[in-house]
Amino acid sequence: MHTYLDNAATTPMAQQVIAVMAEQMQQDFGNPSSTHWFGRTAHTVMDQSRQTLAQSIGAKPTELQFTSGATEANNTAILQTAHSRQALGRHIITTAIEHPSVLKPMAQLEQEGFTVTYLPVDETGQISLADFDAALDDETILVSVMMGNNEMGSHLPIAAIGTRLAAHQAWFHTDATQAYGLLPIDVDALGVDLLSVSAHKLNGPKGVGFLYRRADHNFPPLMRGGEQEMKRRAGTENVVSIAGFAEAVRLISDQEKADRQAKYLGFKHQIMAGLRAADVAFEVNGTVQADALNHVFNLWFPGVSTYALQTNLDLAGFAVSGGSACTAGSLEPSHVLTAMYGAASPRIAESIRVSFGSTTTALEITQFTTVLTKIVTRLRKK
The missing domain is CATH 3.40.640.10 (Type I PLP-dependent aspartate aminotransferase-like (Major domain))
Structure with a gap:
């Protein structure tokens, strides 16, 4: 699955x-x-x-x-x-x-x-x-x-x-x-x-x-x-x-747009609550604001490699990204994270992007947060 x-x-x-x-x-x-x-x-x-x-x-x-x-x-x-x-x-x-x-x-x-x-x-x-x-x-x-x-x-x-x-x-x-x-x-x-x-x-x-x-x-x-x-x-x-x-x-009315934004914002809070409950250290790259594009959620896990985390999530059945898909095959760091935090920031090599869609469910977010917590904890122990 x-x-x-x-x-x-x-x-x-x-x-x-x-x-x-x-x-x-x-x-x-x-x-x-x-x-x-x-x-x-x-x-x-x-x-x-x-x-x-x-x-x-x-x-x-x-x-x-x-x-x-x-x-x-x-x-x-x-x-x-x-x-x-x-x-x-x-x-x-x-x-x-x-x-x-x-x-x-x-x-x-x-x-x-x-x-x-x-x-x-x-x-x-x-x-x-x-x-x-x-x-x-x-x-x-x-x-x-x-x-x-x-x-x-x-x-x-x-x-x-x-x-x-x-x-x-x-x-x-x-x-x-x-x-x-x-x-x-x-x-x-x-x-x-x-x-x-x-x-x-x-x-x-x-x-x-x-x-x-x-x-x-x-x-x-x-x-x-x-x-x-x-x-x-x-x-x-x-x-x-x-x-x-x-x-x-x-298929997308103005009301549907607003509903999706609200749903995606809820997913962000759901993930953050799950990580905090498990005492997993993380920070949000950017901010969590209602007027943002709430389908995009970028998270920093200090000490955990983007590549390792993304690969382990993939093996566990969850598709996320390390940044823009247009540069995913490149070894170059994210120019967005670099512009925000500077070229020396550890966030550049320790962050993932999670992005929601119209078919994403709260159950999937619960399952994802559980697996994410386990993988981050395991990778930090290595």
Whole structure:
């Protein structure tokens, strides 16, 4: 019996999503760019899905561009904004704890001569708005700040930044991959111009996402070829996965988002209570706050190797992570923990990330806490 507690990496597809995708594969297999009945039928499915997804963030359907996921959306937003607006300035602001699909395009832009300011974070994984205000200048053309962190769950002040940029030339991009499906999102209320998401974080399929781009914000396509996606992204659209993505979003009402947040916060307290009852020494990386992304829980067990703990939990039937799945195969330490606690902190090599999902139960958390307690105690005795 295996228990999955790595939902920040990916989530299992909902049965309703699988059913919708199976129907699409069997019936609506046409190319949505074709003008015959099969193509028109597929195009209608795509249009309906785009409408559903646009409504979920308070956007117009024409402002959504389907992508292969958030990585492509982030790369498109960052690189194409920088290249198309560099006559206005060559300064960009981001944070030290962004996903690699943001940080690596930033590194490329630095090599091209752009100046990038990486805002530091405190030990809660939060940026300072004073630091942001100090960094913003007349040369700033792009700000990219994630909505919620994938390793800590810290919820960054997107609306406050949006207010600050309302009268500024800089375009505002947010990677909302972890927050989408958990937090209510309205692009106008938040003041964002660009927003990236991926379907597989909310019980949808892998390999599909979208980039929201405000209607009057134009730049050349990153993907060159045909004229799909209103000439903004070449390549035949993945209609089956797009339909599954829309179905996954239909399953999550605003009330369901709030209910999940409350349930996940309860799981955090349940684990902490169990560890304290067993007198197991631990600390929370970041904080436990109701307004965080509560599906992510990062714990430090002093003196216990991340690798050893993760491996032993896996052998016991519990899937957790040592950090971002996108860097799990790397020997590099977590850049998020490093930014929060410093490169010399023992937390970097002694922490695990537990992340909950819609199918996680209180019984599973009880069983996990019992096993976690035993493994940590045993590893400390060695």
